[in-house]
Amino acid sequence: MLKTMFPTIERESSMLGFGCMRFPCTPDGKIDEAEAIRMIRHAIDNGVTYIDTAYPYHGGESEIVVGKALQDGYREKVILATKLPCWNVHKHEDMMAILDEQLQKLQTDHIDFYLMHAMNAQRLEEMQGYDYKRFLDEAVAQGKIRYPSFSFHDGYDAFMRILDDYDWKMCQVQMNILDDENQATLRGIREAGKRGIGVVIMEPLRGGLLANPPADVKAVYDAFPDKRSPVEWAFRYLYAMPEVVTILSGMSSWEQTIDNLRIFDIPGRPVLTEAENALFRQVKDTYMARMKTGCTGCRYCQPCPMGVAIPHIFQNYDATRLRAEPNYSKGYAKVIADEHDASRCVQCGQCEAACPQHLPIIRYLQEIHAECCGE
Numbered sequence: 001m002l003k004t005m006f007p008t009i010e011r012e013s014s015m016l017g018f019g020c021m022r023f024p025c026t027p028d029g030k031i032d033e034a035e036a037i038r039m040i041r042h043a044i045d046n047g048v049t050y051i052d053t054a055y056p057y058h059g060g061e062s063e064i065v066v067g068k069a070l071q072d073g074y075r076e077k078v079i080l081a082t083k084l085p086c087w088n089v090h091k092h093e094d095m096m097a098i099l100d101e102q103l104q105k106l107q108t109d110h111i112d113f114y115l116m117h118a119m120n121a122q123r124l125e126e127m128q129g130y131d132y133k134r135f136l137d138e139a140v141a142q143g144k145i146r147y148p149s150f151s152f153h154d155g156y157d158a159f160m161r162i163l164d165d166y167d168w169k170m171c172q173v174q175m176n177i178l179d180d181e182n183q184a185t186l187r188g189i190r191e192a193g194k195r196g197i198g199v200v201i202m203e204p205l206r207g208g209l210l211a212n213p214p215a216d217v218k219a220v221y222d223a224f225p226d227k228r229s230p231v232e233w234a235f236r237y238l239y240a241m242p243e244v245v246t247i248l249s250g251m252s253s254w255e256q257t258i259d260n261l262r263i264f265d266i267p268g269r270p271v272l273t274e275a276e277n278a279l280f281r282q283v284k285d286t287y288m289a290r291m292k293t294g295c296t297g298c299r300y301c302q303p304c305p306m307g308v309a310i311p312h313i314f315q316n317y318d319a320t321r322l323r324a325e326p327n328y329s330k331g332y333a334k335v336i337a338d339e340h341d342a343s344r345c346v347q348c349g350q351c352e353a354a355c356p357q358h359l360p361i362i363r364y365l366q367e368i369h370a371e372c373c374g375e
């Protein structure tokens, strides 16, 4: 198992982290507890030392199952990370109350990395209003958490604002072959690295998209002389980055657990060759050519005065094309039902003026609406 070190706090970790958001489930939708615990313990027995969960995963059940899995001496073997559900915070005192509940569910007296969950520009302001820094300082002083951290979903500017706001020990960001200029971006990751803030990666497979490439992407991989599975390529892209300490994999089966352990069983962090870098560019370009809008989800166009959910529509539309699924009509029907659809657009132009990608938003909205509604 490839081992790495969190900078500043000098804490060793496994490069592979066990993400506890996609456990195997029984037919009634409950976590298959025995199998999940078997997978976690097998991963730990084979060198995984980083376990990541969060308050809302599996409807609140993930933390309970993780707590059970870490009995019998397993807690002492791992770095445990969980997250504060910021959206459940309505006053300062709520934060400590939620943390106490999580400690109880996890059957532990401390969390190693405690993350402000899914931070973005708006949530930063809300959390500042609840004096989140005082909460984190107090939780550290009381020994309930070791390393204050955050997970992130927004654009580069918001990432830098959050990075500047507190003495973070780790940030958890979305990164993969397709997202080097999206979300925190590679630039943001490098900045975190320069400051000695450990980087943990989520969505290494972009929600599974990179594990099952469409035929044109598969052909790119097949033409490359070195043979690896798409999953292995996706992880290789990330573990070559010097700032990356741990990569989370939301393992949902025994087979995936075994395969991940195999992929991360390498002696050291690889240095990518020029040919490999070119391969990743070609893979990204091939995926991107399938997209219509290329919307990065930065949300600068929001809010639309008419409530049109522009990034939601664009990103979901593109995702169906990336996956080579038939069309987006089914997903779009939900947007219509929620009254956030493109037909509400009055062409005020506000969104296009704000879009850093200079997307022809109004035209795209019209085209997607027409395609999905058969107009």
Ligand code: SF4
Pocket: 303, 304, 305, 306, 307, 308, 310, 344, 345, 346, 347, 348, 349, 350, 351, 352, 361, 362
């Ligand atoms: S142009 Fe349409 S989608 Fe854009 S902000 Fe105006 S009403 Fe909303």
Ligand code: SF4
Pocket: 294, 295, 296, 297, 298, 299, 300, 301, 302, 310, 311, 314, 354, 355, 356, 357, 358, 359, 361
């Ligand atoms: S449409 Fe433009 S501004 Fe809106 S989220 Fe997408 S890239 Fe950002």
